[in-house]
Amino acid sequence: MSGTGTRAEAGRAARRASAIASTLIRFAAVVAVTYLGLLAVTFFIGRVIPIDPVLAIVGDRAPASVVERAREELGLNLPYHQQFLIYVKGALQGEFGRSVLTTNPVMTDIRRVLPATIELATLGTLIGALIGVPLGVLAAVRRGTLADQIVRIIGLIGYSVPIFWLGLLALLVFYARLRWTAGPGRIDVVYEYTFTPITGFYLLDAMLLRDWAAFRDIFAHIVLPASLLGYFSLAYISRMTRSFMLNELGQEYIVAARAKGLSETRIVWAHALRNAAVPLVTVIALSYAGLLEGSVLTETVFSWPGLGLYITNSLQNADMNAVLGGTIVIGSIFIGINLLSDLLYRMLDPRTRPR
């Protein structure tokens, strides 16, 4: 009796393991194809550009022999499919060539600026989720009332406002007029030489160094752009929370919970929200990815030395290696977050688990 039980269990476990393995393989294939597509598109962009990379390096008036040699050294005389193979190989090793502007390898530059963007986007998502989820729950519970309408309008304006414009106005009001926050940049010049970052995440670094004066200054700098990005993601998160909650509140288990005599607070926050949380994780992950992108404009307005500002600065100087490298890095993070949210969804929702 017990023998057959364990055998059946072992069979089930094996089946489950193979199901998980096949899912993982499928995921890996999807990611590989998507990444290859990303590289193909950036490769294409890099080749249709009207600026000749050879002439950009050797100059317009270089003799033909020099141009030819540079072309060979850059591998630009090879057929396109070979160029693409070299490009893919380089990209897989994090090799995107040198930036014309900073003369560093592009990857070195990106590694230096990426923490600033991650820090900003993380804080923004945190603000967006912490305010957006309760707002969405409120709108769903008080559906059709004034509160619902107000949340809806807050969300709609968040969808409609040009973020760079709102950033300029925020700087004008909160920095220039009210003097509540610090201005553009990440940290005051005063700390430029006394504050040596460890991880590149300044808030974390200041805590590790126990430099509370610097921490306050860094916080005063980040609070405005992070709130702005937070508002951006709040619009999306509150809207999705509302629809998920409405969906859950119409389910029969809610009726059952009411019949059992549970308090409304408990039903909403402990029962309905817990079930709505599963798709919400995906939404929050996607809004995080969206903020990484939204940071391009925000960073420009706030002179925030992150990846977005790096890309736009490189754009203005026709530094295509840097632009494409930055595009690939943000694209890779995008793909990674999409994959992660998909996996999280499968882990959190027992219905999607392979049996």
Add this chain to the structure above:
Amino acid sequence: MSEAALTRREWLLSERPDSRLQARLGRAYQSWLRFSANRLALAGLLIILLLVFVAAFADLLSPYSPIVGDLRGSRLMPPGPGHWLGTDDQGRDILSRIIHGSRITLYVVLLVAIIAAPIGLAVGAVAGYAGGLLDVVLMRITDIFLAFPKLILALAFVAALGPGIENAVLAIAITSWPPYARIARAETLTVRSSDYIAAVALMGASPSRIVLRHIMPLCISSLIVRVTLDMAGIILTAAGLGFLGLGAQPPLPEWGAMIASGRRFILDQWWVAAAPGAAILIVSLGFNLLGDGLRDALDPRGSER
């Protein structure tokens, strides 16, 4: 008069329409009733109609030239009589520039919709109807584009093609067709195995005829909703490109580029940047409200979601 209106209403809402025209008009009327019950949606429609009106009569409505300013007499003047929204650093009337900028906004939005929506529709309908390998390949390409950060990809495209309004339109269109392909494919899958498609196929219709004449028209209403909802995003992306100096080039009165030029004066002459931003906000809010209302009216099933 009211009796005539009542009978017309009855005619429109008739359960047994005598003609195809009556049935169609009746359906449209019902959609309109649902739509017009939504006050916010009506406000959105009003904003968009106003935008079209302003763009059409920009030359008559604008009090000054949008390009040539008065450098001597009126540089960076605050809002007031004469210049209702003030003047910019070249002495140009900001209101006139915003009025003329509405043309650029409308141009960008329409052009992107005209390019991106048919591409998405064709890809999605073909993928959904053909199935098999073609479906897999087309949807994989769609997914690749969906997985990209839109604005960054548009940036890279414009960087490669060179700044300018046409290139910005092209870049936005290239990055915005994938959701339409997804929607069209989903719609196609739902109608693909229905009886009337089988009937048309039995009558000897070619696959291209089935896709073009019998499947695509059914996808259009959900596509229109989605395109309208996306218009706000298109406007914001175009304005963002303009702000970064990659969209419309000066002296064109593009709203995003106007904000960029007002950025230098934000602390003292805030109106230079504030006014065009408000215009962008109002117009994209209008498109969002209109899109929401259209979705509720055209797709009663999805309205509660």
